[in-house]
Amino acid sequence: MDRFKFLTSFFPSILILIFSSMFIVLIYNSLPILEREGIRFITDSTWRASESNPEEEWYGIATALWGTLYTAILATAITLPLSLSTAIFICEFAPRKVREFLAITLDMMATLPTVVYGVWGMTILAPTVRDHVIIPIVEALGWTLIFSEYSPSGQCIFTAALVLAIMNIPYATAILREAYTMIPQVYREGIISLGATRTEAIRILLGMIKHAIIAAVALSFGKAVGETTAVTLTVGNSFKMSLSPFVAGYTVTSLLVNQFGNAYTYKYASYALYGAALVMLLINTICILAGLTLASRWAKTYGFRT
Amino acid sequence: MVLEHKKARIIKDRVFTIIIIGLTILSILPLFHITIEICIRGLQAIMQSKLDFFFGVPSPPGSSQLGGIWPAIIGSFVTVLLASLIGIPISLLTSIYIIEYPKSVLSKICDKLALMLTEFPTIIISLFIYIVVVVPMGTPSAFAAALSLTIIMIPYITIQAKEALRSIPFTYREAAYSLGLPRSKVIFTIFLGIARRGILTSILIGVARALGDTASILFTAGAATYSFYGLFGHAGAIPLLIFKFIQTSYENWIQLAYGAAFILTISTMMIILILRLLIKEVKL
Amino acid sequence: MTRNVIYAIIGLCIIVVLIAGGIFAFHIIGSKTGIEYGTNILIKGDGATFPEPQIQAWINAYTSMKKNVKIEYAGVGSGQGQSDFINGIVDFAGSDPPLKSDKWSEAVKKYGKVYQFPIIAGAVAIAYNIPEIPDTYHLKLSSSVLVNVLLGKIVYWDDDRIKELNPDITDKLPHKEIIFVHRSDSSGTTQIFTTYLSLVSTEWKSTVGSGKLVEWPLDATGRGLGAKGNPGVASTLKSTPYSMGYVELAFTKGLGVVALENREGNFVIPTEESIKESLKQVSYVLPSPDKNWDEYNILEKILNPPGENSYPVIAFSHFIVKGANNYDENVAKALADFIEWVLTEGQKGEYIVEGYVALPPEIAQIGLKVAEELRGG
Numbered sequence: 001m002d003r004f005k006f007l008t009s010f011f012p013s014i015l016i017l018i019f020s021s022m023f024i025v026l027i028y029n030s031l032p033i034l035e036r037e038g039i040r041f042i043t044d045s046t047w048r049a050s051e052s053n054p055e056e057e058w059y060g061i062a063t064a065l066w067g068t069l070y071t072a073i074l075a076t077a078i079t080l081p082l083s084l085s086t087a088i089f090i091c092e093f094a095p096r097k098v099r100e101f102l103a104i105t106l107d108m109m110a111t112l113p114t115v116v117y118g119v120w121g122m123t124i125l126a127p128t129v130r131d132h133v134i135i136p137i138v139e140a141l142g143w144t145l146i147f148s149e150y151s152p153s154g155q156c157i158f159t160a161a162l163v164l165a166i167m168n169i170p171y172a173t174a175i176l177r178e179a180y181t182m183i184p185q186v187y188r189e190g191i192i193s194l195g196a197t198r199t200e201a202i203r204i205l206l207g208m209i210k211h212a213i214i215a216a217v218a219l220s221f222g223k224a225v226g227e228t229t230a231v232t233l234t235v236g237n238s239f240k241m242s243l244s245p246f247v248a249g250y251t252v253t254s255l256l257v258n259q260f261g262n263a264y265t266y267k268y269a270s271y272a273l274y275g276a277a278l279v280m281l282l283i284n285t286i287c288i289l290a291g292l293t294l295a296s297r298w299a300k301t302y303g304f305r306t
Numbered sequence: 307m308v309l310e311h312k313k314a315r316i317i318k319d320r321v322f323t324i325i326i327i328g329l330t331i332l333s334i335l336p337l338f339h340i341t342i343e344i345c346i347r348g349l350q351a352i353m354q355s356k357l358d359f360f361f362g363v364p365s366p367p368g369s370s371q372l373g374g375i376w377p378a379i380i381g382s383f384v385t386v387l388l389a390s391l392i393g394i395p396i397s398l399l400t401s402i403y404i405i406e407y408p409k410s411v412l413s414k415i416c417d418k419l420a421l422m423l424t425e426f427p428t429i430i431i432s433l434f435i436y437i438v439v440v441v442p443m444g445t446p447s448a449f450a451a452a453l454s455l456t457i458i459m460i461p462y463i464t465i466q467a468k469e470a471l472r473s474i475p476f477t478y479r480e481a482a483y484s485l486g487l488p489r490s491k492v493i494f495t496i497f498l499g500i501a502r503r504g505i506l507t508s509i510l511i512g513v514a515r516a517l518g519d520t521a522s523i524l525f526t527a528g529a530a531t532y533s534f535y536g537l538f539g540h541a542g543a544i545p546l547l548i549f550k551f552i553q554t555s556y557e558n559w560i561q562l563a564y565g566a567a568f569i570l571t572i573s574t575m576m577i578i579l580i581l582r583l584l585i586k587e588v589k590l
Numbered sequence: 591m592t593r594n595v596i597y598a599i600i601g602l603c604i605i606v607v608l609i610a611g612g613i614f615a616f617h618i619i620g621s622k623t624g625i626e627y628g629t630n631i632l633i634k635g636d637g638a639t640f641p642e643p644q645i646q647a648w649i650n651a652y653t654s655m656k657k658n659v660k661i662e663y664a665g666v667g668s669g670q671g672q673s674d675f676i677n678g679i680v681d682f683a684g685s686d687p688p689l690k691s692d693k694w695s696e697a698v699k700k701y702g703k704v705y706q707f708p709i710i711a712g713a714v715a716i717a718y719n720i721p722e723i724p725d726t727y728h729l730k731l732s733s734s735v736l737v738n739v740l741l742g743k744i745v746y747w748d749d750d751r752i753k754e755l756n757p758d759i760t761d762k763l764p765h766k767e768i769i770f771v772h773r774s775d776s777s778g779t780t781q782i783f784t785t786y787l788s789l790v791s792t793e794w795k796s797t798v799g800s801g802k803l804v805e806w807p808l809d810a811t812g813r814g815l816g817a818k819g820n821p822g823v824a825s826t827l828k829s830t831p832y833s834m835g836y837v838e839l840a841f842t843k844g845l846g847v848v849a850l851e852n853r854e855g856n857f858v859i860p861t862e863e864s865i866k867e868s869l870k871q872v873s874y875v876l877p878s879p880d881k882n883w884d885e886y887n888i889l890e891k892i893l894n895p896p897g898e899n900s901y902p903v904i905a906f907s908h909f910i911v912k913g914a915n916n917y918d919e920n921v922a923k924a925l926a927d928f929i930e931w932v933l934t935e936g937q938k939g940e941y942i943v944e945g946y947v948a949l950p951p952e953i954a955q956i957g958l959k960v961a962e963e964l965r966g967g
Contacts, residue, residue, distance in 0.1 A: 002489065004488070004489045004490050005403075005406070005407055005410075008399050008402060008403045008406075009403060009410075009412055010399075011395075011396050011399035011400045011403060012400045012403050012404065012412050012413065012415075012416040013412070014396055014400070015396075015400055015416050015419055015420065015423075015460065015461075015464070016412075016415060016416065016419060018457055018460075019419055019422075019423065021434065021438070022430060022431070022434045025433075025434055025437055025438065026430070026433070026434075029437065046805075048805060049776070049803045081329060082329055082330075082332060082333040083333065085325070085326045085328075085329035085330050085333070086329070086330045086333045086334075088326055089326050089327060089330040093323070093326065093327070102330075102334070103582075104578065104579070104582055105334050105337060106334070107578050107581070107582070108337060108574070108575055108578050109334070109336075109337045111511070111514050111515070111518070111574050111577070111578055112337070112340070112518070112571065112574060113517070113518025113519070113520070113545055113570055113571075113574060114518065114519075114520065114521075115518065115520045115545045115548050115549050115567070115570075116340065116344060116518070116548075116567050116570060116571055117340070118549070118552075119344070119548060119552050119563065119564075119567050120336075120339075120340045120343060120344065122552065122553075123552070124339075124343055126829075127829065149812045151815070152769050152815075152830040152831060152832065152833060153815070153826055153829045153830040154829070166333075166336045166337075169333050173333075197315050197316065197318070197319040198319055198323070199315075199318055199319040199322040199323070200315070200319075202322075219425065222425055223425050225427070226425065226426065226427030226428075226429075226430075227427070228427065228428060228429040228520070228521035229520040229521055229545075229549060233549075233552070233553070236815065237774050237815075237816050237817070237818070238774075238809065238814065238815050238816045239809050239816065240809060240812055240814075242812065247812060248815060253427065253429055253521075256429055256433070257429065257521070257524065258774050258775060258816075258818055259774075259775070260433075260524075260525060261666050261667065261670040261775065261776075262666075262667055262669040262670040262673065262775055262776035262802075262803075264670075264673045264674075264677060265669045265670065265672065265673040265776055265802075266776075273433075274433065277429070277430055277433055280427060280430075281427060281430055284425070284426070284427055285422065288422050288425045289418075289422065292418065292421055292422065365650070366643065366646040366647040366649075366650045366943075367642065367643045367646050367821075368643045368647075368840070368943065368944075369647070444678060444679065445679060529636065529662055529664035530662060531662060531664075532649070532653070532660060532661075532662060533632075533660050535632055535660075539632065540634070540662065553818060553819075553821065553822055553825065554819070554821035554822070554825065555820075555821040555822070555823075555824035555825035555828065555841060556643070556821060576603075580600060580603070
C-alpha cells in the first residue's frame with residue numbers, strides 16, 4: 001500500500017466516522033427511554049410531559065410515526081405519476097431546447113431551499129388547499145370516515161404531502177430519466193418496427209425499467225420521511241392520529257423541531273426525542289439503501305456501470 | 307374492423323400524449339408560482355427598508371418598521387465560508403481516493419455512503435452536533451453551525467467531484483502517469499486541473515445546499531438577531547431567520563422573512579444558472 | 591470566446607462576494623451595529639413569549655442609547671427559558687411563572703443565589719376568530735361556559751349556553767364547531783391560564799390540572815390545534831376561522847377578544863384599566879426576590895381577584911437572574927444597569943408596548959433591589 005493511499009485514506013474514513021457516530025450517539029441517547037418504555041414507545045400515542053413528577057412522564061410516538069408514514073405514502077403516490085410523466089416527456093417528446101429548459105427548471109426545484117417551499121406551503125398553499133380542495137371534498141363526502149374532519153387552517157397531512165411531493169419530483173425524475181435512456185436502442189427499434197404507437201412503445205419500455213420505478217418510489221419515500229422544514233410549516237403540529245388526510249398531525253421531524261427546545265425541562269423528554277429520531281433514521285436509511293441498491297442492480301442488468 | 311382498431315390506438319396515443327404533457331406542466335408549475343410569489347412579496351419587503359434591509363437589524367416585533375437582516379446575512383456568510391474551508395478539502399480528497407482506488411473496501415463503502423448521506427434527514431445532523439459540540443462548549447455557536455453545514459456539504463461535493471474526476475479520459479491518465487511523477491503530484495497538478503469545471507460545479511452545489519439548509523443549524527446556531535457575535539458566539543443565518551420569523555404573528559417580522567426568502571431564492575437560482583453554464587449534466 | 595466571457599463573469603461575481611464580505615467584516619469592527627471584542631458586552635436571555643414584544647422594544651430602546659451593550663432575547667417559551675437558565679446557556683431567563691420548587695433548589699445549588707422579580711404586567715386574553723361577529727362586539731363567556739367548551743361539552747358556537755350570555759348577537763352566532771388553539775411548547779402562558787381554570791372549576795382541576803404542558807381534552811376530539819409561542823397561536827387564530835385560543839393581550843390585534851366573567855359576575859375585557867384594577871385589588875406581599883417564589887403560590891393569589899372591573903386572568907412576567915458572582919464583572923454591571931432602566935424608565939408610558947401594563951411602583955422596587963445586589967455583589 002503506497003504512502004499516498006495511506007495518507008488519503010484518512011479522508012474517506014472521516015465520512016464513515018461521521019455516519020457511524022451519528023448512529024451511535026442516537027442509539028446511546030435513546031437507550032434510557034427504550035429501557036423505560038420498551039416497544040410501547042412506538043405503539044403508544046400519549047405524549048405526557050410532567051414538570052412536577054418525572055414518574056408520570058410517558059412518551060409514545062405513535063402519533064408522530066403515523067403522520068410521518070401517512071405523509072410519506074401520500075407524497076410518494078403524488079410524486080410517482082408526475083415524475084414519470086416528466087421523465088417520459090423529456091426522453092420521448094421534448095425537442096432539445098425544451099429539454100434543456102426542463103433540466104434547468106428541475107435543477108432549480110431540487111436546489112431551492114426547503115424553507116422556501118415551507119413558507120410557500122404555509123402561507124399560500126395551505127389556505128388555497130383548504131378553500132378549493134378540502135372544503136368541497138368534505139362537503140360532498142363528509143359522511144365517509146376518511147373525510148369527516150379537517151384542519152381549519154389548511155395545514156394538514158395532505159398539504160404537507162403535497163409540498164413533499166413537489167420537492168421530490170426532480171430526484172425521482174432524474175432516476176427515471178437515467179434508467180429510461182439507458183435502455184438499449186435495440187429494444188426501442190424493435191418495438192417500433194413491430195408497428196407500435198408511441199404510447200404503446202413507452203408502456204413496454206416502462207415495463208423494462210420497473211426496477212428503476214421501484215427505486216424512485218423507495219427514494220422518494222425515504223426523503224419524504226426525513227424532510228423537516230417544509231413539513232413543520234405545513235403539517236399543523238397537533239397530536240392527532242386520524243384516517244383523514246385533511247387533519248393536522250405531527251411527523252417525527254416536526255415533533256423534534258417543536259419539542260426539542262423544552263425537552264431538557266423534563267427528565268425523559270430528550271431521550272424520547274432521540275428515540276424518535278432514531279426510529280425515523282432507520283426508516284429513512286432502509287428505504288434509501290433499498291432504493292439505491294435496486295437502481296444499481298438494475299443498471300448492472302443492462303451491463304452499464306453504476 | 308382493423309381500421310377502427312387502429313383509430314382507437316391512435317386516439318389512445320393522442321390522449322396519452324396530452325396527459326403526459328399536462329402532468330409535466332403540472333410538475334414544474336409550482337416552481338414558477340413559488341418564485342413569482344416569493345419575488346413579489348420579497349421585493350415589497352425590501353422596498354420598504356431599501357438599503358437598510360441589508361445593513362440594519364430587525365425592528366422590534368409589532369413595530370411599523372421593518373429594519374434589516376444583516377446579522378443573518380453575515381451569519382450565513384461566515385458559517386458557509388467556514389464550512390466550505392473545512393468541507394472542500396475533505397470532500398475532494400475523499401473523491402480522489404474513491405477514483406484512484408476503486409477496488410478497495412473503503413471506496414466501495416464511501417461511495418454508497420456518500421449517496422446515502424445526500425438524502426439524510428438533516429435534523430439528525432443538528433441533534434448530533436448539538437450533543438457532540440454544543441453541549442461540551444456550553445453554547446450554540448457559529449462554529450457548531452459551520453460543522454453541521456460541513457456534514458451537509460461533504461456528500462454533495464464528493465459525489466459531483468467524483469463524477470468530474472471520473473470523466474477524465476483514460477488516455478490523459480495514462481499519459482500523466484507515464485511522465486513518472488509521484489501519484490500525489492499527478493493528481494493535484496494534472497487531474498484537478500483537467501477536471502476543474504466539474505470540481506467548481508461540485509463546490510457550487512455544496513455551497514447552494516449549505517446556504518439553504520435550516521434543519522441542520524436549528525439547534526446549533528443559537529439566536530443572534532441583532533448582531534454578529536464572533537466565531538464562538540451565537541450566529542444568525544438567513545434560512546433560520548425565515549423559519550423563525552414566518553411563524554410569528556408580527557407583521558413586520560413576517561415581511562422580513564419574505565425579503566430574506568427572496569434573497570435566498572435569487573442566490574440559489576443564480577448558482578444554478580452558473581452551474582449550467584459550466585457543465586451539462588449535474589447529479590443532484 | 592464565450593467561455594472566457596463566462597469565466598470572467600464568474601470571477602467578477604466571486605470578487606464581488608468577497609468584497610461584500612469584507613465590507614460586512616468591516617461593519618463588525620466598530621460601526622453602528624457592530625461589536626468590538628473587549629469593549630462590547632453581550633447579555634443573553636431567552637424564555638417566555640408572553641412579554642416578548644415588550645422585551646424586544648426595551649432592548650431596542652436601551653441598546654440604541656447604550657452603544658456598547660448588546661442584548662439578545664429569544665422567545666422560546668418559559669419552560670425552555672428556565673431550563674436554559676439552569677443549564678447555564680443564558681444569562682437571564684424571561685418566565686411567566688416563577689421557578690417551581692425543585693427547579694429553584696437546583697438553580698440555587700448551582701448558582702448560590704437566584705433572583706426572580708416581575709418586570710411587567712399583562713393579561714391572558716381569550717381571543718377568537720368569528721367572521722360573523724362585528725369588531726365592536728366582545729363575546730361574553732362565563733367561567734363555567736369557558737371550562738365546558740374546553741372540556742368538550744360545548745361543541746358549537748351557537749350552543750344555547752353561549753347564546754344565553756350574548757343575547758345581542760344570537761342570530762349571528764354560526765353553527766360551526768369551536769376550534770381551540772393552544773400552545774404546543776412548554777409555556778408559562780399555559781400555566782397561567784390552566785391555573786386560572788383550575789381555580790374556577792374543580793372539574794378542570796381534577797381532570798386536566800395546570801402546568802406548562804397539559805393534555806387538552808379537545809385534542810382528542812380533533813378540535814384542538816397546537817402552535818408554538820404566543821405569536822404562533824395568534825397567527826394560527828388569524829388563519830383559522832371559528833377558532834379561539836389564549837394569548838397575551840399584545841397578540842390580539844386583528845382578533846376578537848372575549849369579555850370574561852370575573853369574580854363579581856361582570857363581563858370584563860382585558861384593557862389597561864381592567865388590568866390595573868386587578869393589580870390594585872390583589873392584596874398580597876410579594877416575597878424578597880431571592881426566596882423560593884413557588885412556595886408562595888403567587889399565581890393563585892393574583893388570578894381571579896375581586897373588584898367590579900377587574901379582569902380575572904392577569905399575570906406578571908418575570909426575569910430570573912443568577913447571583914452576582916456567577917457573572918463576569920462587566921456583564922453583571924451591564925445587566926444591573928439594564929434591569930434598573932427597565933424597572934424605572936422602561937415602565938414609563940412611552941416605552942410600554944400596547945397590551946402590557948406597567949408595574950405599580952412597589953412591585954418594581956423588588957427588581958431594583960436585585961440590580962443593587964448585582965452591582966454590589
